[in-house]
Amino acid sequence: MKTQRSPSGIIAxxxxxxxxxxxxxxxFFFTMQEFFWFSIRAFVAIPKAKQYWRDVLDQAKICGADSLPIVLVSAVSIGALLAIEVGNLLEDFGAKTMLGRSTALSVIRELGPLLMGLMLSARFGSRNGAELGAMQISEQIDALRAFGTDPIAKLVTPRLLAALIMFLPLTAFSDFAGLQSAAYMAEHYHRLDPGIFWNAVYPRLVAKDFVVGFLKAPVFAIIITLVSSFNGFSARGGTSGVGRSTIKGIVVSSGLVLIANFYVSKIVLENM
Amino acid sequence: MIELRQVGLKYGEREILKNVSLCIKDNTIKAILGPSGVGKSTILKLMLGLIKPNKGQVIVDGTDITNMNETSLYAIRRKMGMVFQGNALFDSMTISQNLGFFLRENMRLPEEEISRRVAEQIQFAGLEGYEEQLPENLSGGMRRRVAIGRAMIFKPHMILFDEPTAGLDPVSSKKILSLISSLRKNNNLGAVIVTHIIDDVFNVADSVAVLYQGEIIFDDVTEKLHEANHPFIRSILSDNILEL
Structure with a gap:
């Protein structure tokens, strides 16, 4: 039976x-304002980074060397799948020789950097969110402030610099692994001569393709580091609060990575 | 000297502090007593400028820090040491690294001087032999003593203690209280102790302020607490521990 609302009830x-x-x-607007100042402070503290070079190196290892396996696994998997699917499609049009070019463009421009961004959002972003969130609820961040250390310069800027440095080579590794796995599948699944595959890759790639792909690395580095760190710093309410802030960091940074991926491609392709 | 003048603080619609005025003189120990969640720890954070009041002023050594920016506050904060309720030690660092961390961060001291100061605090806290241990390997009382040692590392004139004996066994509590008393005797330090344990007040404090429903309902020397007529104070004197 439907309940009827009185007009005064509807107004209330x-x-x-x-x-x-x-x-x-x-x-929402208050949080955006906080995030804006948080980001400004992280960039303004970059000159202080030489004081924290050990932290930069530690973070570079975490987001670079330690993240390499998962980036490579995802790149290999997507490169291989792309070669299979696109190859099947091109075969219908009798254009299988174009497989190298289409997979190279997809991997270098879009999928290589995008998958790397999503993987790092999950791996590096979640680590930042959980670690900084735990520090926040155990008052370690307040302790830094209480004893005269800028927590953003000490904890966020080294992460930001490390991500800016390491995301570029990770993108290159991701592209390389994706293309190699696509070439392997082209040869062994589609029986395409490797010469034909690579001949369609190298001469056709232009500077714009690399600019689109590699410009995404620093954009993703900034998004992932700042969003996850900000959420860590905003953690409240005990261990469940750390969980909530970590999840929020991953969800928001992944969403922003997807949006940024679209806009970087659009802007560069339209203007170059 | 630390002064709070007519300080008010709201979190959303909730009024935490209403017109709180307090004065803590150098070389005295002041306790702030009140039930859990009443805003006692918030007062300590206001004194350090970690949070800003909605109204009123916070004065440290004659300087109004109410609207001071973070960079200027760092110099003020080094005049005070803070012992957090959960100690807030860095869990990936050893005890000596925890003690020396802020000296390395913020003062251009030679490494020998840092080591000397760390050793001094290790000895003061009675933690010889534990220098290379991680905080997780120490008992609650030992961790609290490390936190006190860290609070003293800049040689401040005032130490702020947030529930210094909460969660400790009676023996460890006694050790911590005697450590706090010795700070004034041996180091001429003042202290502010936020607590909900009335025994702590009578054991170490010269004066006490009682915070109840966001207001200071008593602020005088500790001995006069027995003479107070407020029903809340009468009830805590009879129950001894506040768990309201």
């Missing part, structure tokens, strides 16, 4: 909904 309900929306909007 609408008012409550309106108040909730206004409050949510206020919280």
């Amino acid at each position: 309900f609408t008012r409550t909904l309106q108040e909730k929306l206004i409050l949510d909007m206020k919280v």
Whole structure:
């Protein structure tokens, strides 16, 4: 049986909904403002990074060397799948010799950097969120401030620099692994001569293709590091709060990586 | 000297502190007593400038820090040491690294001087032989003593203690309280102790402020607490421990 609302009930309900929306909007804009200043402070602290070069190296190892296996696994898997699927499609048009070019463009421009970004968002971003969140709830971040150390310069800027340095070579490794696995599948699954595959890759690639792909690395580095660190710093409410802030960091940074991936491609392809 | 003048603080709609005024003189021990969640720790964070009040002023050694920016606050904060409730030790660092961390970070001291100061604090806290241990390998009382040693590393004139004996066994609590007393005797340090344990107040504090529902309902020398007529104070004096 349907419940009927009286007009005054509907007005009260609408008012409550309106108040909730206004409050949510206020919280959203306040958070954006906080995030903006947090990001500015992380960049402004870059000159202090030489004091924290050990932290930069540690973070470079975590987001670079330690993340390499997962980046390679995802690149190999997507390169191989792409070669199989695109090869099947091209075969229908009798254009299998174009397989090298189409997979190279997809991997170098889009999938190599995108998968690397998503993998690092999950691996490096979650680590940042959980570690900084745990430090926040155990008052270690307050302790840094209380004893005169800027927690953003000490904890966030080294992560940001390490990501900016390491995401570029990781993109290159991701592209390389993706292309190699695509070439392998082209030869062994589609019985395409490797010479034909690579001949369609090298001469056809232009600077724009690399600019699109490699410009994404620093953009993703900034997004992933700042979003995950900000969420770690904002953790409240004990261990479950750390869990919530970590998840939020991964979800938001992954979403932003996908959006940024689209816009970087669009802007570069339209302007180069 | 630390002064809070008519300080008010709100979190959203919730009013945490209402017109709180306090004065902590150098070389005295002041306790802030009150039930859990009443805003006692918040007062310590206000004194350090870690949070800003919605109204009123926070004055440290004659300087108004209420609206001071973070960079200027660092110099003020080094005049005070803070012992956090959960100790806030860096769990990936050894005890001596924890003690020396902020000296290496913020002061251009030669490594020998840093080692000397660390050794001094290790000895003060009675932790000889534990220098290379991680905090997780120490007991609660030992971790608290490391936190006190760290709070003293800049040679401040005031140490702020957030629930210094909470969660400790009676023997460890006694050790911590005697350590706090010795700070004033041997190092001429003042202290602010936030606690909900009334025994701690009578054991170490010269004066006490009682915080109840966001307001200071008593602020005088410790001995006069027995003479207070407020029903809340009468109830805590009879129950001894505040768990409200």
